[in-house]
Each structure stands twice: as structure tokens, then as C-alpha cells.
Amino acid sequence: MSTSIAITNGVLVAKNHPLNGSLVSIRWADGIISEISSQKLDADQVIDAQGGFISVGWCDSFAVLPDPGAEWKERLDSFAQAAIYAGFTQSAVFAGVDPLPEKATSITALLKRSAHFPLEILPLGAASESCEGKEMAEVYDMYTAGTVAQTDGMRAHGSDGFRAKLIEYAYSLGIPYLVHPFNPKWVAGGQIHEGAVSVNLGLKGIPRIAETSALLADIELAKWLKVPLRVLGISCKESVDIIKRARLDGVEVWAAVPMMNLCFTEADIANFDARFKVLPPLRTEADRSALRQAVLNGDIQAICSNHTPEDIENKKVEFDYAHYGAATLVDFIARLYASFSDTEIPLIINALTNGNRDFLGIKSPILAVGEPVNLTVINNSVSHPHNGSIAYNQLQMPSNGGALVCAVRDAHLMINS
Numbered sequence: 001m002s003t004s005i006a007i008t009n010g011v012l013v014a015k016n017h018p019l020n021g022s023l024v025s026i027r028w029a030d031g032i033i034s035e036i037s038s039q040k041l042d043a044d045q046v047i048d049a050q051g052g053f054i055s056v057g058w059c060d061s062f063a064v065l066p067d068p069g070a071e072w073k074e075r076l077d078s079f080a081q082a083a084i085y086a087g088f089t090q091s092a093v094f095a096g097v098d099p100l101p102e103k104a105t106s107i108t109a110l111l112k113r114s115a116h117f118p119l120e121i122l123p124l125g126a127a128s129e130s131c132e133g134k135e136m137a138e139v140y141d142m143y144t145a146g147t148v149a150q151t152d153g154m155r156a157h158g159s160d161g162f163r164a165k166l167i168e169y170a171y172s173l174g175i176p177y178l179v180h181p182f183n184p185k186w187v188a189g190g191q192i193h194e195g196a197v198s199v200n201l202g203l204k205g206i207p208r209i210a211e212t213s214a215l216l217a218d219i220e221l222a223k224w225l226k227v228p229l230r231v232l233g234i235s236c237k238e239s240v241d242i243i244k245r246a247r248l249d250g251v252e253v254w255a256a257v258p259m260m261n262l263c264f265t266e267a268d269i270a271n272f273d274a275r276f277k278v279l280p281p282l283r284t285e286a287d288r289s290a291l292r293q294a295v296l297n298g299d300i301q302a303i304c305s306n307h308t309p310e311d312i313e314n315k316k317v318e319f320d321y322a323h324y325g326a327a328t329l330v331d332f333i334a335r336l337y338a339s340f341s342d343t344e345i346p347l348i349i350n351a352l353t354n355g356n357r358d359f360l361g362i363k364s365p366i367l368a369v370g371e372p373v374n375l376t377v378i379n380n381s382v383s384h385p386h387n388g389s390i391a392y393n394q395l396q397m398p399s400n401g402g403a404l405v406c407a408v409r410d411a412h413l414m415i416n417s
Contacts, residue, residue, distance in 0.1 A: 004029040005413065006041045007377055007406070010049030013349045014056065014367050021346075024054060028373040031410040035369060047406060047415070052379025055349045056365045057089025057409055061256050061356040062124070062178065062232055062304035064153065064325070069098030074309040074327070076110075080119040085416040086305070086332040087352075087376045089409040092122040092360055094153050102126035104141035111146050118412030122148045122360065127166050127177060133158025136166065143173050148360055151178035154233050154279040154306065154324075156214075164221045171227040176361050178232040178256075179218055181239070182280075186210035191320060193283040197266040203319065206281050208236045215239055219246045219253065228252040230359060233306065235261045235280035237290035244299055254359045255299075257291050258306035259328055263335045264288070274315045274322035278306070292339065296347050302359035303336075303351045305329055333378055333405060349376075377406040 006027040012019050025041040027034050035041055060083060066073045076095070083091045095101055095110050107123045114121040125142035127150040129135045139150055150170050157163055157179050170177035187206045192198050194205020215231065219242065222229035234240070234255055243253050260278050265285050268276045276282055294300040308325030315322050328335075340348055353376075357364045365374035405416040 002029040003045065004034070004043040005045045005047070006043035007047045007049055007054060007375065007408075008040050010052050010054035010377055011346075012055070012367075013053050013346045013353075015350060015354070017367055023051075026054065026367075026373075026375065028408075031373055033367070033369050033371050033373050036367070047377070049377050049406075050379045052377060053345060053349060054375060054377050056353050056367050056376070057374040057407060058087045058349075058352040058376045059122075059356040059360070059362075059364075060088045060091040060305045060307075060352075061302045061359050062151075062153075062258075063091055063093050063307040063329075064309075065093050065095040066097050066309065068096050073311050076113055077117075079307075079329075080114065080117040080121070082327075082329040083305075083307075084119050084407045084414045085405060086329045087378055087405055087407055088119060088305075089374050089376065089407050090120045090122055090357075091305075092124050092148060092356075094124040094126075094151065095121075100126050100131060101142070102129060102131075102137040104138060104145035107142050107145040107147055118407070118409050118414055120409065122362070124148065124178070125150050127152045127170075128158060128162070131155060133162060136162075136169070139166075139169060140173065143175055147175065148362060149176045149178050149230070151232060152180070154180050154182070154308075156180075156182045156184045160217055160221065163218065164225060167218075167221060167227055167229070168225050171225075174361075176228070176230040176254075176359075178230045180232045180280075181211050181215035181218055181234065183210050183214040186213070190281075192269055192277065193266045193281045195266055195284060197270055201269070201272065201319075208238055208283070208287075211236060211280065212238045212242060215242055219243075219251055222253070223249070223251050228254065230361075231255045232304070233258055233280045234291070234300070236283050236287045240290050240294045240299055254301055256302035256304045256356070256359050257295065257300050258304055259332060259335060260306060260326060262288065262292055262295065262303065263339045272319045274317070274319055275326060277315075277319065277322050277324055278308070278326050279324045295351055296340075296344055301351060301355040303348065303356065305332055352376075372410055373408050374410075375406075375408040377408075 125147035190206035198205035
């Protein structure tokens with residue numbers, strides 16, 4: 001006899017559902033939803049959402065995993081556990097440093113290794129050989145093996161001609177090419193955002209034009225090719241303005257912003273704190289505010305974790321030698337709650353559900369009786385980030401202050417409380 005489970009007393013966040021914004025209960029058994037009601041439902045196991053939010057399971061649109069090749073920074077199993085505890089049921093992952101995910105065998109191995117996880121891994125394939133932006137990687141072979149998108153991540157993506165070839169080829173296969181707008185010619189030796197903090201610290205800066213000049217070129221390429229553009233990792237107000245103008249010109253642009261750029265600024269680096277040394281760089285409060293507003297009004301559709309774990313040996317060093325990256329899953333929810341009000345959180349959830357999936361070009365789960373259960377439940381007790389810190393190592397898991405974080409996919413139920 002199957003065991004039934006119900007989640008009750010949660011506000012539904014599902015734009016097109018008739019019960020959107022209402023307190024609901026959802027019951028399922030054997031991984032299939034059996035009832036959705038505005039009334040409290042009984043079950044063999046009942047989970048009280050405590051007035052929090054219930055939505056379809058969250059999807060992360062970009063995360064980096066150094067396994068295989070640097071498993072001491074993070075392993076696949078610990079990454080999956082951290083992502084589920086952060087509320088994700090799916091995650092688009094750029095997995096591997098040695099080898100990089102540039103061949104079909106790497107994609108096949110990743111899917112095989114993660115097949116039993118409650119987190120669904122969505123493989124990202126390298127767009128170019130060795131991510132050098134010179135020669136196209138085995139895009140078609142990786143696509144047939146199961147990649148959902150191609151990208152070289154948060155680094156320069158080669159010449160205009162090379163990016164045009166990738167945009168067009170990926171589009172012909174029906175998968176997105178996630179391009180990060182970054183012109184390295186502007187940032188030789190750049191460490192952080194070029195501004196008051198970089199001057200005060202005596203560090204070379206990364207100016208906004210390094211991003212905006214590349215973004216303008218990418219938009220012109222998309223306009224010329226008459227294909228959609230997926231922009232991964234914007235960080236400044238000017239980029240938001242450029243994207244808005246491009247849409248008015250008829251260019252279909254999808255954009256994703258990293259969580260760190262929504263929640264922190266260059267001021268957090270004022271004491272040479274290398275935990276905040278990330279790409280794209282943290283910029284000014286005006287930039288953060290513009291990005292935040294763009295998410296709330298839909299100009300930016302997606303929020304990625306940009307999870308890039310580093311070990312302490314690569315962070316607790318002189319700032320110039322510190323590696324870029326942060327293990328962001330460890331307090332992902334707490335940071336978003338600290339940066340957005342309770343009334344804004346449903347809009348954030350929309351970005352983490354439909355927005356991230358639209359950015360990747362994949363379908364969202366259906367919240368209906370008879371469909372596989374795929375849910376995320378959170379409550380607002382996570383408003384105080386764990387010790388106000390970001391962990392160097394993803395294995396340092398916080399308790400989120402006793403908050404309920406529940407991710408459900410198929411027959412898997414994971415609760416972090």
C-alpha cells in the first residue's frame with residue numbers, strides 16, 4: 001500500500017493556476033499528484049508549510065561543478081544535496097574541469113552518475129574546445145548525449161564571427177547557446193568593478209564597458225541572424241537598458257542574472273574579502289538596484305546561482321591571487337529573502353521556476369492532478385542569512401535558522417529545517 005503525503009497551509013505561486021495566491025494543500029502518492037485543494041487535506045504524512053510559498057520545483061539556470069577533476073572542492077553528490085536543500089529540483093550544470101564537458105562521453109557519464117539523485121541534472125556542454133573560444137566543441141554529439149544548452153560559462157566567448165557561428169548552429173539544433181557578454185580587451189589584470197572601491201584598494205578594475213560592448217555586439221549578431229539571444233550573467237544597469245532597447249527593436253533577448261549581483265555590491269569587497277571576488281564582478285548599489293528592479297518587472301527573466309565553489313587555499317590568499325567564485329547554494333534562499341520583501345518573493349519564485357526554464361528553453365512542470373509531483377516549499381523564517389557569511393566549501397551546510405525548505409521531485413522528498 002502506497003504512502004500518501006500532503007503539504008498544507010502554503011500560498012501557491014503559479015501564475016496561470018486558478019488557485020494562484022491562495023492558501024492550498026497538495027497531496028500525492030507514488031510521486032503522482034492526487035489532489036490540489038484550498039481546503040486542508042489529510043494524508044499519511046502531513047507537512048505544514050507554515051504560511052510559506054508553494055510552487056513548482058525551482059530550476060537553476062547555471063551552476064559550475066568541479067567534478068570530475070577537482071573533487072576536493074566539491075563532489076557531484078554534495079552538489080546535488082546542496083541544490084536540493086536550496087530548493088532546486090533541477091539544475092543546469094557545467095560539470096568538470098579535467099576533463100571539461102566538451103565531449104559526449106562526459107555528458108553521458110554525468111547523466112549516468114546522477115540518475116538516482118532527487119535533483120535532476122541538466123548538463124551544459126562547452127561551446128568551444130578547452131573553452132578557449134577558438135574552435136567549436138563537439139556540440140552535436142553532446143546534444144545527442146543530452147545537453148540542454150552550450151556555453152563557455154562566465155568567460156570570454158571568442159570572436160564575433162565565432163559567436164555568430166555558435167548562435168546559429170545551436171539554434172538549428174533547437175538548443176540555446178548561453179553567451180556571457182565579456183570583452184577581455186578591456187580588463188587586462190582586472191580584479192573587481194572599476195570604481196571607487198577599486199581605486200581605494202589599489203586594484204585594477206573591470207569597467208562596465210567590458211560587458212556592454214560585448215552585449216551590443218551579441219545583440220547585433222542575433223538581429224542579423226534573426227534568432228533569439230540568451231545572455232548569461234549581466235551585472236550592470238547599462239546592460240538592462242541595452243536589453244530593453246533591443247526588445248523594442250524586435251530582438252528576442254533572454255537574460256539571467258547571478259544571485260550574488262542581486263544581493264551584494266563592490267562595498268562588500270572593501271576589506272579585500274576574496275569571498276566576494278566573483279565573475280561577473282559585483283558592481284555599485286545603483287547597478288544592484290537596477291538589476292533587482294529588472295527582475296521584479298520581468299526585464300530580466302532568470303536568476304542563476306552561478307555556484308562556483310573554491311577551496312580555502314584559493315581564497316585565503318593575497319587578493320590578486322585569489323580565484324574567482326563563490327559557493328552560493330549554501331545560503332541561496334536566505335540571501336534572496338534578505339534582499340527582497342515578502343510581497344516581492346513571489347516574483348522571485350516566478351524567475352526561479354518558469355523564468356529559468358524559459359531561459360534554458362525547457363518545459364516547466366505542470367501542477368495538476370495526475371502529473372508527477374515537482375514542488376518547492378519555503379517559508380519566511382530564512383530572512384536572516386547564516387552568520388552573514390558565504391562558505392568557501394559547499395559541505396558547510398547551514399540550518400537556515402530553522403526555516404522550512406522542502407523540495408519534492410517524483411518519489412523523493414527532501415526537507416531542510
